[in-house]
Amino acid sequence: METKSSSSSTxxxxxxxxxxxxxxxxxxxxxxxxxxxxxxxxxxDAISVMKAxxxxxxxxxxxxxxxxxxxxxxxxxxxxxxxxVDSRSDNFLVDIKGPALAFLPVLAFEGGTRRNIPRxxxxxxxxARVVKANPGMNPELACTxxxxxxxxxxxxxxxYMFECTTGLSRMLLSSPTCPVLDALGKKLxxxxxxxxxxxVWVSAASPQTTIVVANAIMNxxxxxxxxxxxxxxxxxxxxx
Amino acid sequence: MAGKGGSTPATYSPSPxxxxxxxxxxxxxxxxxxxxxxHQCRPAFFRTGAVNAASGSAYAxxxxxxxxxxxxxxxxxxxxxxxSDIGRLNCNVSFxxxxxPIRGQGSDHKEYSSMLxxxxxxxxxxxxxxxxxxxxxxxxxxSSGSDLPVVISCASLALADAGIMMYDLVASVxxxxxxxxxxxxxxxxxxxxxxxxxxITCMPSRxxxxxxxxxxxxxxxxxxxGMQLCLDACAKLAKIMRSCLKxxxxxxxx
Numbered sequence: 001m002e003t004k005s006s007s008s009s010t011x012x013x014x015x016x017x018x019x020x021x022x023x024x025x026x027x028x029x030x031x032x033x034x035x036x037x038x039x040x041x042x043x044x045d046a047i048s049v050m051k052a053x054x055x056x057x058x059x060x061x062x063x064x065x066x067x068x069x070x071x072x073x074x075x076x077x078x079x080x081x082x083x084x085v086d087s088r089s090d091n092f093l094v095d096i097k098g099p100a101l102a103f104l105p106v107l108a109f110e111g112g113t114r115r116n117i118p119r120x121x122x123x124x125x126x127x128a129r130v131v132k133a134n135p136g137m138n139p140e141l142a143c144t145x146x147x148x149x150x151x152x153x154x155x156x157x158x159x160y161m162f163e164c165t166t167g168l169s170r171m172l173l174s175s176p177t178c179p180v181l182d183a184l185g186k187k188l189x190x191x192x193x194x195x196x197x198x199x200v201w202v203s204a205a206s207p208q209t210t211i212v213v214a215n216a217i218m219n220x221x222x223x224x225x226x227x228x229x230x231x232x233x234x235x236x237x238x239x240x
Numbered sequence: 241m242a243g244k245g246g247s248t249p250a251t252y253s254p255s256p257x258x259x260x261x262x263x264x265x266x267x268x269x270x271x272x273x274x275x276x277x278x279h280q281c282r283p284a285f286f287r288t289g290a291v292n293a294a295s296g297s298a299y300a301x302x303x304x305x306x307x308x309x310x311x312x313x314x315x316x317x318x319x320x321x322x323x324s325d326i327g328r329l330n331c332n333v334s335f336x337x338x339x340x341p342i343r344g345q346g347s348d349h350k351e352y353s354s355m356l357x358x359x360x361x362x363x364x365x366x367x368x369x370x371x372x373x374x375x376x377x378x379x380x381x382x383s384s385g386s387d388l389p390v391v392i393s394c395a396s397l398a399l400a401d402a403g404i405m406m407y408d409l410v411a412s413v414x415x416x417x418x419x420x421x422x423x424x425x426x427x428x429x430x431x432x433x434x435x436x437x438x439x440i441t442c443m444p445s446r447x448x449x450x451x452x453x454x455x456x457x458x459x460x461x462x463x464x465x466g467m468q469l470c471l472d473a474c475a476k477l478a479k480i481m482r483s484c485l486k487x488x489x490x491x492x493x494x
């Protein structure tokens with residue numbers, strides 16, 4: 001068995017990597033600091049990959065593996081779409097597609113006090129922010145931004161929610177605006193909330209528009225920018 | 241049997257493995273039942289994302305052996321289980337009733353689940369999902385020999401597809417011993433007539449073996465030769481698995 005480890009990772013950046021691949025040989029690097037993101041680990045004098053995905057690099061020195069999966073691993077400051085599954089005296093239990101249910105404290109709302117505790121029925125869809133996500137503990141959510149304002153967070157009424165991969169939800173939230181949303185936004189009027197946990201909520205005036213938007217988003221995962229625009233045009237031709 | 245307790249069944253079919261004399265599997269020009277040479281593996285095919293409902297899944301076809309593996313989780317461990325700083329791995333291997341030539345014969349392999357668990361446990365970074373469980377369900381659709389190595393390789397691919405943190409992909413290959421001959425990746429007829437078998441499960445990139453299973457009588461030189469054969473085959477198999485995984489990543493993140 002032979003292993004060819006690359007001394008420099010430049011040839012692997014933006015390439016597909018698998019568990020066990022060595023992306024950096026530290027024995028050749030002196031007085032350099034590198035930051036390791038998700039999916040990478042230091043193994044003696046080598047930096048090896050722990051999960052399948054694409055190796056990404058951001059200047060000056062950060063490496064991470066970006067991948068698309070069906071399960072969500074909670075991270076602090078992520079915006080997620082959760083479903084209330086239970087209500088307790090101090091907090092709501094919310095399903096965010098993670099390994100464990102998340103806690104949403106009853107006071108984690110704008111101006112939250114004991115007097116005005118919100119009442120959510122089981123099954124309510126909530127747009128929230130992950131506040132704490134420590135391993136071995138249930139994640140904690142809040143329906144406020146960092147400054148304590150409600151902003152866009154809270155319960156989502158009506159609309160249609162569907163599930164996708166974490167990679168697709170990341171693509172929809174990317175900057176500049178994702179081509180599929182850009183193309184749809186020019187022709188249709190709708191409201192959308194994307195959770196980094198692989199849930200998307202769409203609300204539009206007519207069910208027809210909602211279905212078109214949802215289908216366009218679900219179809220766009222494996223398409224390039226140009227292909228996404230063509231696909232949206234073809235979908236819109238059918239309804240006009 | 242609807243008759244009395246002591247009555248004999250109306251029909252009798254002899255078991256193919258109870259023959260006193262082993263049939264000659266190899267002809268004079270050293271070819272195997274399927275025409276391969278002794279040190280030649282069967283063609284392998286892998287595909288990820290076979291089961292839509294699972295967190296990760298893979299389908300493997302090695303010769304006529306067909307396996308599908310689904311991975312669910314990580315999900316919260318049952319309340320009955322004690323707190324654990326590391327994650328739990330739960331493995332289950334089952335056979336379809338039509339997997340084997342004799343209907344329902346696949347259920348004989350009860351130990352496959354624990355062997356799959358042992359093979360994968362060393363490759364998964366269990367510390368990355370404390371308090372939770374990852375379920376691995378393998379289903380053998382068609383059994384044509386060397387089932388467990390195919391199940392292990394396919395399961396490792398399914399785990400990688402599910403985004404479970406792993407030290408490396410796991411590849412597995414088995415070797416059968418016939419008198420002085422070593423036969424790699426044996427088919428069902430060869431397994432039924434073998435003198436001994438050796439199965440290696442390894443992480444090729446790290447030069448680490450996660451499981452070694454030996455049955456029958458082996459001399460030390462023979463074991464060394466068999467291990468080297470398996471390790472070389474594992475390295476080749478891992479290349480196929482990697483290319484499959486990279487292809488899947490490229491497709492999903494174009």
